Amino acid sequence: MSNKLYRAYSLVDDHPDLGNVCFAWFYHLRKKPVAPYQDLIEGYHALNEAEKGNAKRDLNELFTDDEAQAVGAYLKHEYGFESFLIEKPLPLNPKDMTDEATLKIERDTGAIYMLAAEPGYSLPFEVWAYYHLLGDWKAEKTEPSNIISRGKKKIAWLASDIFRAFPKAVTGLVFYILGCGCIYYQRKFVNGDLDHKIGIYRDAEDEACEACMAMAGAWKNRVIDETVVYNCKFQVKS
Ligand SMILES: [Zn+2]
Numbered sequence: 001m002s003n004k005l006y007r008a009y010s011l012v013d014d015h016p017d018l019g020n021v022c023f024a025w026f027y028h029l030r031k032k033p034v035a036p037y038q039d040l041i042e043g044y045h046a047l048n049e050a051e052k053g054n055a056k057r058d059l060n061e062l063f064t065d066d067e068a069q070a071v072g073a074y075l076k077h078e079y080g081f082e083s084f085l086i087e088k089p090l091p092l093n094p095k096d097m098t099d100e101a102t103l104k105i106e107r108d109t110g111a112i113y114m115l116a117a118e119p120g121y122s123l124p125f126e127v128w129a130y131y132h133l134l135g136d137w138k139a140e141k142t143e144p145s146n147i148i149s150r151g152k153k154k155i156a157w158l159a160s161d162i163f164r165a166f167p168k169a170v171t172g173l174v175f176y177i178l179g180c181g182c183i184y185y186q187r188k189f190v191n192g193d194l195d196h197k198i199g200i201y202r203d204a205e206d207e208a209c210e211a212c213m214a215m216a217g218a219w220k221n222r223v224i225d226e227t228v229v230y231n232c233k234f235q236v237k238s
Contacts, residue, residue: 005034005062005092006085006230008071011134011160022156023113023129025071025083026061030125034064035090042091051094058097062088067125074123084159085230148225151177158183158201159229170231177225180211184219 008025015021033056038044041055063071068085075081088096111133116126155175162173162185172188182202187195198219202209212219 002065003090005040005059005064005088005090006068007062007088008068008083008085009156010075010081010083010129011156012081018131018133020134021131022134023081023131025063025075025115025127025129027063027067028061028114028116028126028128030060033060040090040092042093044091047094055094055097058094059092062097070123071127074127082160082164084156084163087228087230148177151175151181151183151225152227154183154201155227155229158185162187163231172228172230175227175229176220176223177227178212178219178222179224180209180222182209182212184223 010023010025012018012021012023033040037052037056037059040059041047044052044055047055063085072083072085075083111131113129113131115121115128116123155177158175159173162170169189170187171190174186174188174194176184178184182200185199185201186197187199189195200212211222215222
């Protein structure tokens with residue numbers, strides 16, 4: 001078994017029914033875990049029954065590598081949706097099962113999209129999504145939430161932009177959120193190499209960041225969160 005599971009997302013602009021929307025795709029009602037729970041969930045035996053139940057449910061919603069690739073290809077082929085994956089290294093901390101604490105785009109609305117109920121659905125397992133209407137996410141920039149939460153939201157957009165720009169060459173992106181709010185990232189190429197060049201993202205309307213200018217070389221020491229995002233390796237047959 002691979003030592004990772006994945007959560008898959010699609011950001012769709014101008015969806016005919018939903019407008020700008022983020023879908024957090026999940027495996028609906030997995031019958032058997034992909035490995036014993038104690039191998040998949042960190043500190044499993046120390047959890048109480050309720051915690052175990054929640055952790056199992058969340059874990060079973062994640063995709064294996066093969067499943068994630070199939071979902072990505074299906075969404076692209078059937079709907080024209082791009083997807084990206086957030087890696088979940090195993091064993092997984094129960095608090096890190098979903099990205100809802102940081103990404104704020106999953107369960108907070110309770111909205112569910114039953115992809116598997118669409119006519120002609122043909123994946124061998126059921127995929128549903130939590131979805132969240134995005135509206136104008138840039139307008140929320142001044143909202144008093146923490147830096148990581150805002151950073152993750154930007155990462156989702158940034159990743160989909162970068163993958164759109166380099167559909168073949170870039171398979172992954174490593175994002176680093178710094179304490180000052182700046183986001184640094186490295187591209188990961190098809191052969192597995194990490195780009196030596198570090199990309200830096202700041203909102204265009206913001207002033208230059210003083211913390212980053214003063215400590216240009218030592219940015220790694222100021223990383224407060226690291227996220228790895230993978231592009232789906234689409235095998236679209238037509
Ligand atoms: Zn900065």
